[in-house]
Amino acid sequence: MSTYKAINLVKRPEGNIGPDLFEVVEKTVPEPAEGQFLVKQTYMSLDPAMMGWMSADTDSYIPRVELGDVMRSSGIGEVVASRHPDFSVGDQVIGMFGWQEMALTDGTGVNKVDKDLPPEMALSVFALPGLTATQGLYGYGHPKSGETLVVSGAAGSVGSIVGQLAKADGLRVIGVVGSDEKADWIVNDLGFDGAVNYKTDDLGAKLDELAPDGIDVYFENTGGPIQDYVFERMNAHGRIVVCGMIADYTSSNPRPGPNWMRIIKKRLSIQGFTMPDHRHKTKELQAKLTPYVQKGQIKYRTHVLEGLESAMSGLSLFLTGGNKGKLMVKL
Amino acid sequence: MSTYKAINLVKRPEGNIGPDLFEVVEKTVPEPAEGQFLVKQTYMSLDPAMMGWMSADTDSYIPRVELGDVMRSSGIGEVVASRHPDFSVGDQVIGMFGWQEMALTDGTGVNKVDKDLPPEMALSVFALPGLTATQGLYGYGHPKSGETLVVSGAAGSVGSIVGQLAKADGLRVIGVVGSDEKADWIVNDLGFDGAVNYKTDDLGAKLDELAPDGIDVYFENTGGPIQDYVFERMNAHGRIVVCGMIADYTSSNPRPGPNWMRIIKKRLSIQGFTMPDHRHKTKELQAKLTPYVQKGQIKYRTHVLEGLESAMSGLSLFLTGGNKGKLMVKL
Numbered sequence: 001m002s003t004y005k006a007i008n009l010v011k012r013p014e015g016n017i018g019p020d021l022f023e024v025v026e027k028t029v030p031e032p033a034e035g036q037f038l039v040k041q042t043y044m045s046l047d048p049a050m051m052g053w054m055s056a057d058t059d060s061y062i063p064r065v066e067l068g069d070v071m072r073s074s075g076i077g078e079v080v081a082s083r084h085p086d087f088s089v090g091d092q093v094i095g096m097f098g099w100q101e102m103a104l105t106d107g108t109g110v111n112k113v114d115k116d117l118p119p120e121m122a123l124s125v126f127a128l129p130g131l132t133a134t135q136g137l138y139g140y141g142h143p144k145s146g147e148t149l150v151v152s153g154a155a156g157s158v159g160s161i162v163g164q165l166a167k168a169d170g171l172r173v174i175g176v177v178g179s180d181e182k183a184d185w186i187v188n189d190l191g192f193d194g195a196v197n198y199k200t201d202d203l204g205a206k207l208d209e210l211a212p213d214g215i216d217v218y219f220e221n222t223g224g225p226i227q228d229y230v231f232e233r234m235n236a237h238g239r240i241v242v243c244g245m246i247a248d249y250t251s252s253n254p255r256p257g258p259n260w261m262r263i264i265k266k267r268l269s270i271q272g273f274t275m276p277d278h279r280h281k282t283k284e285l286q287a288k289l290t291p292y293v294q295k296g297q298i299k300y301r302t303h304v305l306e307g308l309e310s311a312m313s314g315l316s317l318f319l320t321g322g323n324k325g326k327l328m329v330k331l
Numbered sequence: 332m333s334t335y336k337a338i339n340l341v342k343r344p345e346g347n348i349g350p351d352l353f354e355v356v357e358k359t360v361p362e363p364a365e366g367q368f369l370v371k372q373t374y375m376s377l378d379p380a381m382m383g384w385m386s387a388d389t390d391s392y393i394p395r396v397e398l399g400d401v402m403r404s405s406g407i408g409e410v411v412a413s414r415h416p417d418f419s420v421g422d423q424v425i426g427m428f429g430w431q432e433m434a435l436t437d438g439t440g441v442n443k444v445d446k447d448l449p450p451e452m453a454l455s456v457f458a459l460p461g462l463t464a465t466q467g468l469y470g471y472g473h474p475k476s477g478e479t480l481v482v483s484g485a486a487g488s489v490g491s492i493v494g495q496l497a498k499a500d501g502l503r504v505i506g507v508v509g510s511d512e513k514a515d516w517i518v519n520d521l522g523f524d525g526a527v528n529y530k531t532d533d534l535g536a537k538l539d540e541l542a543p544d545g546i547d548v549y550f551e552n553t554g555g556p557i558q559d560y561v562f563e564r565m566n567a568h569g570r571i572v573v574c575g576m577i578a579d580y581t582s583s584n585p586r587p588g589p590n591w592m593r594i595i596k597k598r599l600s601i602q603g604f605t606m607p608d609h610r611h612k613t614k615e616l617q618a619k620l621t622p623y624v625q626k627g628q629i630k631y632r633t634h635v636l637e638g639l640e641s642a643m644s645g646l647s648l649f650l651t652g653g654n655k656g657k658l659m660v661k662l
Binding site: 052220223227242243244245248254255256257258259260261262263264265266267268269270271272273274277 | 383551554558573574575576579585586587588589590591592593594595596597598599600601602603604605608
């Protein structure tokens with residue numbers, strides 16, 4: 001009887017996000033019952049939202065992971081045994097398989113993807129990051145050719161796609177990043193019009209230089225001091241899409257937001273969103289994204305960690321900005 | 332040759348809003364040219380937005396009043412001479428007539444109202460306050476029966492109508508006010524479900540008591556500390572309509588807003604608006620409002636100052652909250 005490894009959450013984060021929050025366990029590979037199938041994961045996705053799922057805060061938009069449960073995550077894998085009518089051995093599937101080498105599922109929330117699609121691309125573009133970018137940008141950002149868009153976390157999995165979509169649509173695109181290497185990547189490889197390094201640049205002066213006509217769309221992935229500088233430069237009828245606040249995930253004393261006077265003066269709209277509300281739109285969002293990918297307008301890079309256990313220390317890269325590209329674990 | 336009085340803006344406010352900012356001048360009553368008509372104002376409306384029009388800030392949504400120009404305001408009056416095909420002597424009209432006893436106009440932005448409508452009601456309900464309340468509540472607030480709405484500046488000209496509309500639509504309605512007299516008025520005369528006195532109540536505890544199921548719609552007229560307390564209690568998919576920030580109009584150091592994390596967790600939408608963008612919708616908004624008025628669901632009260640010159644000191648009532656009801660000047 002063969003076994004596989006899984007990782008349970010056993011402690012809630014208090015500032016730190018490291019291996020001490022988790023426990024590796026060995027489990028027996030199960031047999032699918034009627035209507036079930038077994039997935040052997042090839043890659044697990046690590047995403048900033050996972051920080052929220054671990055937290056003690058029950059006020060979040062998605063149920064937290066209970067202590068003792070397998071850590072929640074999305075991933076991609078191959079069906080290795082099936083008693084489900086819609087899934088066959090050999091299918092490549094994406095779903096919320098968790099931090100484990102094998103996953104038994106009844107197919108809820110599981111989507112098949114083309115077998116020929118490289119799994120890294122599937123996770124980087126057609127899974128959560130691409131869907132999030134597409135929903136946020138088109139559902140709330142309403143980008144128009146000739147406008148200026150600023151995206152924070154611009155070298156991240158969502159931000160890099162947001163910027164490339166907007167660029168393909170004819171906007172002027174400025175990305176906010178935390179290193180010169182990332183600035184170089186988004187400008188020289190992805191074709192952004194400019195980059196602001198929030199750690200080293202004079203934020204106001206740099207934004208004035210890069211966005212001389214002000215800012216029409218702000219796609220917020222990070223929070224932090226850049227927020228005030230962008231907010232002050234929002235144009236009339238500007239749209240702000242609030243997707244992530246990574247700078248505040250582990251803060252016990254989150255920094256205040258900007259005064260609301262400008263919301264009136266500039267008739268701004270600010271919209272927060274999370275993807276669980278839009279799960280039913282997966283196919284529609286993938287269809288929106290596909291032509292950009294086919295035209296070669298969406299580049300991505302992956303930051304691949306090796307082996308299940310690497311996930312436990314990998315998450316902390318989101319807090320330090322240490323990941324370069326879509327973070328994932330190869331199993 | 333007869334004359335009339337007008338008041339010019341001669342100085343920009345720096346904290347204070349008083350008579351020293353203005354100058355009373357005497358003018359000769361003009362003759363309408365072809366396509367013009369002359370209005371004798373009966374009431375001038377005083378509105379919080381006027382504070383913005385006077386300010387030095389050129390970044391506002393509507394051009395500022397230039398020094399030496401007649402102070403801008405809306406008002407109601409009677410046509411006393413006309414060479415305009417659409418307006419006849421005796422018509423009752425609403426328009427941006429300014430702080431003056433007589434106004435010459437070509438009819439741009441001037442609307443006729445029923446001669447039998449009391450001018451106080453026309454200014455309180457069917458002019459800026461009612462249109463603002465209607466646009467904000469229905470255009471952005473999307474109220475649903477059974478939800479909870481909080482409105483700040485609840486005894487003000489806009490807030491009192493917002494609350495009554497929402498109440499008529501079956502919402503639980505909590506008003507934020509600055510005096511017990513106003514609290515009494517909105518609860519006992521207007522039928523609000525509760526009132527918070529932001530000057531004397533324990534804001535968090537009072538909101539918890541009055542809005543035990545959280546808050547779905549926040550109509551913001553004031554800014555100030557209440558904002559944080561309401562924001563923290565917004566429910567998932569809550570809508571915030573930002574209409575006024577009177578607490579910050581004359582502040583040189585506006586207080587910060589709330590951290591944006593909750594915007595994501597609760598998928599909030601925040602929308603700022605100002606009525607100049609919606610001027611073309613006047614008839615549509617009045618039509619939306621009319622059935623509520625006909626059913627007696629919209630009560631109003633007026634705070635009437637006497638004589639043109641009273642406007643100069645009257646504006647400061649907005650800063651102290653000293654006005655009780657729609658502020659206007661009887662000429």
